[in-house]
Amino acid sequence: MTELLMSAPLRLGIAGLGTVGTGVIRLIQTEAEMIAIRAGRAVQVVAVSARDRSKPRDVDLSGYAWEDDPVRLAQRADVDVFVELMGGDSGPAKAATEAAIAAGKDVVTANKALLAHHGQALAEAAEAAGRVIRFEAAVAGGIPVIKALTEGLAANRITRVMGVMNGTCNYILTRMESAGLPYETVFEEARALGYLEADPSLDVDGIDAGHKLSLLSAIAFGTRVFFDAVELEGIGRIDIADIRHAAELGYRIKLLGVAQMTGRGLEQRMSPCLVPVNSPLGQLQGGTNMVVIEGAAVGQIVLRGAGAGEGPTASAVMGDVIDLARGIRIPVFGQPAVSLADPVAAAVAAPAPFYLRMTLQDKPGALAKVATILGEAGVSIDRMRQRGHDEETAPVLIVTHRCTRDALDHALARLPATGVVVGEPVAMRIEAV
């Protein structure tokens, strides 16, 4: 093999030795020869850094230099690629990434939060220095979606990107449905199983998935990362009743990210949506991730795989590293960062059918009053179902024809005045997938 490895080894400095960092090191140690023959050169770890040097880790670090400070690691003369696996949208991760770029290193990162908040500035700095930042592991774990979107589908005007990109949320929703348990119970189960981030809000409020969506958007539409414009709605208010009713109507509820460029601007949403139970997205159960990319030429491409975990994330990190070893160098977001457009966020999301659930007082004319108010707001009813009811109230399910969320909200705001609606109606978008 030696004669094939004429290039010098690619030397990595790895900051962060949690699940992903140790997974990357294990992969390099166990598959060194395979990686070298594919990469065309050896890939070596030269130095590592983590918060706590004394923490027991089940990989052998004795061959690597240790740096307490990730910034110093990033600046080491013997490091070609700084691999940032610490996480966090500021602090050491940001400082070390900036230091790496300033020191002329390429960067491979799994840090979606950092790029969602500082991706544009980091990409501009890297490209000004002739360096690249790669982040396959930041989005949808082991699924090579950044590569598919940036390279494989580069000839496509992208019309829409969708994704279930938070495995924890999908696990919670799947478990609520299969076990018939309420959100709070399954949330506590997930916490006990260690599935939740230290700050669970990152998962269940859609923030983590929103970060990922904003990165896909930038590549898909050639716009600067614009995380602040992602409409976020979490899964905490989903009732087990809605999961059941959705199923009866032929749908499943998913925390679904949707990004599309419309005549009114860039639309980015991360919110619970109904999708047909027989669609690839509807079939997605448990912690698995899925990204759907729609291009003008290619039509619909669906990518599915593990969205987290040691192996899948290490696979993505090392895919990027092997790219760098092979000399694959393209702009961070697929075109020069300075050429990315300033997106205008769409003030109004594209129209869609909606699922509505509300409880009505069981008296004559109640339903007519609701239908009238919906109609006056321009919301027409496609299907309606009155469920078995108790003595005084009756739950009603409505599927609307396509309407804007604004029109719907306008109608919902007028419902209390009828005096026939009990409690708060629930409204969820039905996404055409």
Place this chain on the structure above:
Amino acid sequence: MTELLMSAPLRLGIAGLGTVGTGVIRLIQTEAEMIAIRAGRAVQVVAVSARDRSKPRDVDLSGYAWEDDPVRLAQRADVDVFVELMGGDSGPAKAATEAAIAAGKDVVTANKALLAHHGQALAEAAEAAGRVIRFEAAVAGGIPVIKALTEGLAANRITRVMGVMNGTCNYILTRMESAGLPYETVFEEARALGYLEADPSLDVDGIDAGHKLSLLSAIAFGTRVFFDAVELEGIGRIDIADIRHAAELGYRIKLLGVAQMTGRGLEQRMSPCLVPVNSPLGQLQGGTNMVVIEGAAVGQIVLRGAGAGEGPTASAVMGDVIDLARGIRIPVFGQPAVSLADPVAAAVAAPAPFYLRMTLQDKPGALAKVATILGEAGVSIDRMRQRGHDEETAPVLIVTHRCTRDALDHALARLPATGVVVGEPVAMRIEAV
């Protein structure tokens, strides 16, 4: 934009102006600016070639030089990349590809047959000349599967690759199921709709899909393309009864390609298999393609999309072209062609459960005789179902436990001697997906 395009344009010579060739030209003409900004330089067509110059085509070719001979096109001094979209495993496609490499051109091709038969020699020639051959469009149409396998998942020891990669066969099987029509009828429908190759055997005998599988194998396992070792079995003998019975047992029948490296060597099969109806492969309906890649680190990755058609194939061709424009250059099969191993074909496929259907004479002891013979061959029965029967015979469905195909064939060969089996039993592998 001009300041971003400092590199010289990438100049293409396109041979073959059928659906794919005109699709590529249309895409270049309509998306020139988007492609240039992503590729970092303009992509231009300089010359084209096809069998019949006078054939009406709905793209404007007036700006391009015409060559009657694709070999001359491939040798033109003003061509950087030879784009081969003629097809065929020999003749002009082979001659022109060889000429292009000899003349120092990179090659982008959609020609699976050519690479399945001559991929090793062409890759060695290209790499000796410092050139690359790219073939995303040759496998699974618009799905960027070559890129995913060669680049995105390069850090994975691949354990298995599976795929439904002939849309026509999947269309036929889907239509047989949904319309309850026999194979022959749907075959004629497909022919009338223009879905079949000029030589339909390429589709329905699994040859085309087998070509594709052999290319995926080479990348996945680092072995020379070995199409001759692909076990091929077509869909022509599938009975509508088997589709129905499979459905009752919770399966669908797919023309499924499976490649895996086993202790006994490389196993490559393209044959009708039963897959669980609720799996991604089982859910795949109509002309869509799906490739499943299993890697040691990443687990299972599923890719789904259109396997043919103007847009999807043009998307794949232009993905490769943009890669070349960006300077992405890796070995044809992911590692130097001279380093690819000579595969040993596994003499025996890995054990699996099998679906068996046979018709028995309706007399006492018939079933016991069959069960005994199966048992003596080491084939144990997982589930058995005797169907409603007419006067003299009774159809029997059997799902076996895992066994080798050899053991099963051994048992099947002994069945006629029992005198209780009517006609030929049907056996199909149940693939764990």
